[in-house]
Amino acid sequence: MxxxxxxxxxxxxxxxxxxxxxxxxxxxxxxxxxxxxPTAKPVTCTAATTKVTVQKVQRPLNHLLLTATNTGSKPCYAYNAPFLRFDEDQSSTTVLRDSVPQAVVTLEPGQSAYAAIGTESPEGTHGYRAHRLGVLFSNRAMDGSVGGWARPKLPAGGVYVDSSAFVTYWQTNPADALMW
Structure with missing residues (x-):
């Protein structure tokens, strides 16, 4: 037994x-x-399904951290890099091609993606103080955008931006975004 x-x-x-x-x-x-x-099929992240914020960081100097948090009920893909426009009447910000992650960033509801924004450098010219930022999400092919503009608030007093400004591809954590 x-x-x-x-x-x-x-x-x-x-x-x-x-x-x-x-x-x-x-x-x-x-x-x-x-x-x-039932499993929710992922969609492309847009301003309508995310909350986009921007904050100044201590290091590296002259950088901002852009955060997109999925506020929708389905997972979303943060394709490529965001398209940025400071003060709307200026040209688009350069995308830093070397920052491509190994995979597309997929955000479950409540999760965030991060991109670094370099605002100025000693090599930059034509600087100005920007007071507004417009953010568009990229489509999969990076040949256009999806959805409308997200308009996160810049730090009080605006941000100095020059011709050397850039944005990284979306990353899964802030440290990977800010290493550029």
Missing amino acids: QIRHRRSAARVRAAAATLTTALSLTALGAVPAAAGT
């Missing part, structure tokens, strides 16, 4: 471990959800 009890207990432990592993893999997205379980 004692041998049978040990075998049963071992089987229960093995079944519990298998179930725990399967549930963990499903939660991580490594195993498809069970048939009949």
Whole structure:
């Protein structure tokens, strides 16, 4: 009787471990959800489905951190880099091509993507104090934008911007964005 009890207990432990592993893999997205379980198909992030903010950072100097937080109910893709325009009548900000991440940034509801904005450098010319910022999200091909403008508030007093200004691609964490 004692041998049978040990075998049963071992089987229960093995079944519990298998179930725990399967549930963990499903939660991580490594195993498809069970048939009949609804999964939200990702959409492209836009100003309508995200909250976009900008803040001045201590380091590196002359940088801002742009944050887009998914406020929608579905996952969204933050493709490529945001398109920026300071004070609306100025030309678009250069995208720093070297900052391409290894994969498209996917935001679950509540998650954020980050891009760094370099505002000026000693090599820059034609500087001015910007008081407004417009942000558009890129489409997958990066040959156009999707949705309308997000208009995050710049720090009080505006930001000095010159011809060397740039923006990075969207990143999954602030440190990766600010390394540029």
